[in-house]
Amino acid sequence: MKKNLLSIIILALLVVNIGMTAFMMLSVMTTNSQTAKLISDIAAALELEANGGNTGGFSGSASGNVGVSNIATFGFTGDDQLTINLKPGSDGKAHYMLVEVVFSMNTASADYATLGTSESLAGMRELIKGKVTNTLSSYTIEELQADDGPAKEKILEEVQELYNSNFIYDVTFSSVLYQ
Structure with missing residues (x-):
């Protein structure tokens, strides 16, 4: 009799455990779906901001993704690579970088036909070279080696x-040598 009573108590506890587990899973799943929706909304907002929004801002690629057939490049490569004096780093020494800079252009853009x-x-070319030189010379070697994205x-x-x-x-550094 004691064995049957013990079996009934264990069965009752198992049923309660299954019920509580189901309740916890339902509450976690609804919270998880709400969190996923919030994260996707934030990601969508950040993507709009990174691309300059739909207002035609000049930062980022406001035109979205550019197909491979619509890409043209120009830059300072080969014999035209740039030697740029960098801002003195934490060691106090003067450093420079030898870099090949490639600009990607969207051939489907309305401005591409004229510009x-x-x-x-x-x-x-010389004005662009000046912009690149002035920008890179304001960074230290440590900053560029850590992250050249900015x-x-x-x-x-x-x-x-x-x-x-x-x-x-887009701007790409196809070859970089720090000294």
Whole structure:
């Protein structure tokens, strides 16, 4: 009789345990779905801000993703690579960087037809070179080695302001040598 009573108590506890587990799973799942929705809303808002919104801002690529067939590049590569004196670092020594800078252009942009031509780019080459040099020379070697993203963003902003257009949507350092 004691064995049967013990079995009934264990069975009752198992049923209560299953009920409580089901209740906890339902409450966790609803909280999880609400959290996931909040995170996706925040991510969507940050993506709009990173791309300059729909207002046509010049920072980032307001045109969204650019197809491979709509990309053209120009830059300072090969014999035209740039040697830039950097701001003295924590060691107090003068450093420089040898860098190849490549700008990506959206050929589907309305401004590309007039501003992205070889003649137009050649005429602005020295101004763009000055923007790149001035921007990179304001960083230390430690800052650039840790993360060159802010420098690229700053260069992109200045070049987009120079052209008053966002047909240039990306800056890449294809080769970097620090000394």
